[in-house]
Amino acid sequence: MTSFDPNAIGIPNGNFLGLPYSNEEADIIIIPVPWDVTTSYHPGTCQGPEAIIKASTQVDLFDFFLEQAWKNRIATLPLSEDILQLNEQLRPLAQQVIHLLETGMNANNPQILPLLEKINLGCEKMNQWVYKTSYYWISKGKTACVLGGDHSTSLGLMRALTKQYDGFGILHIDAHADLRKAYEGFIFSHASSMYNALELKSLEKLVQVGIRDVCEDEMMLGYHDKRIKQYDGYLLAFETLNGKPFSEICEEIVKHLPSKVYVSFDIDGLNPELCPHTGTPVPGGLSFDQVVLLLHILATSGRQIIGFDLVEVAPGSDDEWDANVGARILQKLCNLTRLSIP
Numbered sequence: 001m002t003s004f005d006p007n008a009i010g011i012p013n014g015n016f017l018g019l020p021y022s023n024e025e026a027d028i029i030i031i032p033v034p035w036d037v038t039t040s041y042h043p044g045t046c047q048g049p050e051a052i053i054k055a056s057t058q059v060d061l062f063d064f065f066l067e068q069a070w071k072n073r074i075a076t077l078p079l080s081e082d083i084l085q086l087n088e089q090l091r092p093l094a095q096q097v098i099h100l101l102e103t104g105m106n107a108n109n110p111q112i113l114p115l116l117e118k119i120n121l122g123c124e125k126m127n128q129w130v131y132k133t134s135y136y137w138i139s140k141g142k143t144a145c146v147l148g149g150d151h152s153t154s155l156g157l158m159r160a161l162t163k164q165y166d167g168f169g170i171l172h173i174d175a176h177a178d179l180r181k182a183y184e185g186f187i188f189s190h191a192s193s194m195y196n197a198l199e200l201k202s203l204e205k206l207v208q209v210g211i212r213d214v215c216e217d218e219m220m221l222g223y224h225d226k227r228i229k230q231y232d233g234y235l236l237a238f239e240t241l242n243g244k245p246f247s248e249i250c251e252e253i254v255k256h257l258p259s260k261v262y263v264s265f266d267i268d269g270l271n272p273e274l275c276p277h278t279g280t281p282v283p284g285g286l287s288f289d290q291v292v293l294l295l296h297i298l299a300t301s302g303r304q305i306i307g308f309d310l311v312e313v314a315p316g317s318d319d320e321w322d323a324n325v326g327a328r329i330l331q332k333l334c335n336l337t338r339l340s341i342p
Contacts, residue, residue: 006070010057016076017331018057026075028145028334029137031157033130034079035149036314037090037123038186040098041280044314046087049147050079051315051323052330059327065296066335074334076147077133083126090122098184107185116185123152123188130156138164138307143337147330148311150190150279151178151266155197161262161307162202168306169205169257170197171298173291174266175233175282177211179218190279190312193264195221203227207256209294210236210269213282229256233284246290250297261298263308263333265291267326274325277316288325292332299340308333 010018016030023029032049039045053076063069093115100112107116134144134157146157151174161168172178172194179198183191197203205227212233222228231253240246267274272281274288286294299305310333313326 006061010059012054012057014053014076014078016053016056016074016334017059017061019070019074021073021075023075023077023137026073027142028072028074028337029142030074030076030145030147030330031130031133032077032079032147033126033149033153034084035087035126035153036279037087037094037119037150038152038184038189039150039279040184040189040191042277042314043091043279044277045148045150045279045312046084047315048149048313048323048326051320052147052310052313052326055320055323056327056330058324059331063331063335066339069335072335072338080129083129086122086126090119094119094186101184112185120187123186126153127156127159127188131159134160135163143305144307145333146309146311148309148313151193151264151311152188152190153311154193154264154309155188157307157309158197158200158262162200165202165260165306167202167204167258168260168262169207170194170203170262170264171253171257172206172208172264173210173269173286173294174208174264175210175213175268175285176266176280177208177214177218177222177230179221180215198225198227204258205229205256207231207253209253210286212284213280233286236286237284247293247297250294253294254298254301254303257298257303259303260306261303263295263298263305265308265310265329265333266312267310267322267329268312270325275313275322277314277322278312279314288328291329295332295336299336303340304342305337305340308337
């Protein structure tokens with residue numbers, strides 16, 4: 001550590017931000033999960049983790065909220081070749097299923113069922129890998145972060161947290177509610193991440209922020225399950241346009257959360273100008289500064305961030321804008337998590 005200069009050029013050493021910490025030294029462990037098997041519109045999120053790590057060496061280490069933020073010990077696990085290969089095997093099968101469904105075929109059709117079975121088994125294998133990897137580091141006193149990949153990648157980490165905590169809430173930032181049951185027949189669809197999270201007995205509250213593209217079933221579930229509180233993107237926009245300070249809205253949002261909080265951050269919760277290549281971009285959305293304010297209010301509220309994910313970042317073929325934004329969101333998540341620790 002005596003030789004590390006936080007003001008020098010970032011070194012691409014495989015660690016987020018080029019930080020010098022080993023897994024054993026680190027307090028925060030980033031788990032990259034290159035996965036986009038069930039992506040239903042544009043693929044590419046499997047490339048997100050590598051692109052974000054690469055872009056992060058261009059991010060300066062000073063943080064306006066955390067003194068000497070470079071001493072926040074963050075380490076990054078290498079990409080899993082097994083997960084990469086499994087993704088490559090299953091993605092074409094999922095594309096076949098989606099194509100057949102789009103022709104009007106039912107998910108129970110004998111032509112689709114064998115494909116779905118293979119995909120669902122493979123997705124569970126990925127979830128088990130994330131669970132075991134997350135729990136290994138959590139049991140050593142580390143804070144784990146999943147860096148996706150699509151939104152289905154975070155379930156394994158949330159499952160691992162149920163072994164460590166009797167109860168916690170989720171702050172879910174997203175354009176979508178992700179409350180669909182087995183969307184397109186995929187049990188672990190990216191569109192089912194919060195539906196699956198609701199099956200965790202330790203989940204006390206799910207607070208969804210920025211949602212603006214949902215189906216009827218998702219809204220009905222949101223109305224009837226008392227654990228769910230939704231702040232849709234239109235409500236947020238109308239209140240701020242009518243003069244209500246966004247900071248007051250953030251205070252209201254945070255008040256619904258218990259003392260232990262998991263943050264699930266889908267990049268499409270932001271305005272699509274900040275993430276144009278994400279799998280399912282939606283007009284509207286939060287600004288970068290708005291989400292930083294929300295996360296800062298959470299981190300300084302006396303609540304503890306016990307884990308988090310950043311998902312659905314897909315790099316563009318001709319620029320690194322999505323990865324650069326993703327790297328800066330991830331930096332804030334890491335540093336504000338550190339700020340929240342008692």
